[in-house]
Structure formats: C-alpha cells, structure tokens
Amino acid sequence: MTDRNPSAYRPVPDDESFARQAAAGGISVLAAIMLFITAAASILEGISAIAEDEFYVAGISYVYEFDATTWGWVHVVLGVIAIVCSIGLMSGTAWARYAAVGIAALVIIANFLSLPYYPAWSIVIIAISVVVIWAVTAWQPAHRA
16 A cells, blocks of 8 residues: 555645635735836836936935946846746746845845935835835745645
C-alpha cells in the first residue's frame, strides 16, 4: 500500500480557505495592475525627461544632482523591467513576486532622488510603489500538494 491517500479520502477545504484564496488572488491582481501603472508612469516620466530637458526644473542644487536626461533613462529602464514583472505577476510566476518587490524598491529610490526635478509626481509614484510592495508581500499563494 502506498502512503498517498486517494482524493476521495481527502478532507474538503472549508469556506474560510476559499475566501482567503479569493482575497489572495485579488491582492495579486491588484499588485500586478498597480505595478503596471507605476511602470507606465515611469516610462512616460522618463520619455518626457529624455525628449526635453527643460521640462523638469530643479530649483535647488542637491548633492545627487544629475542631468535630467540621465534620470529619464533610469526611469525608462526601470519602467520596462517593471512591465515585465507585472506581466509575470499576472501569470502567477514566483520569480515575478520577488522581482516586483525589488523593482518597486528601486522605483522608490529613483523617484526619491528625482524629487528636485518633479516633486509632486515623484511623491505619487513613491506612494503607488509602496502599495505595490504591500500587495505583493501580503499575498500568500496556495501551496500545491
């Protein structure tokens, strides 16, 4: 006789685990959509900085001052990587969860460093990135037996 039980003898999951999995699925979709929105915003922010340097006005000199074109390329690259991660999250891959947290953290750092160029927009993107990190880390996917 084998150690495995046939499926007929397995206990039926209770309603609470179904509700928990439904919430986890919703959180994962929310995280993927929020990451996609953040990525699209970062790409648009980067394109506007690359296309026209004078669009961003820095009023005060900061220690970490870079050219607006440099920040534009940083935002475009992070945005493209974040879109790939959001597609991975939508398909439910495990690597996308870890990559999404890492990319969202890098987006937070990049937007913090670009605060002198466009403070209101950077603060909004930082807030959305925090929500993405929360949503991805709060999601506990079901373990398959």
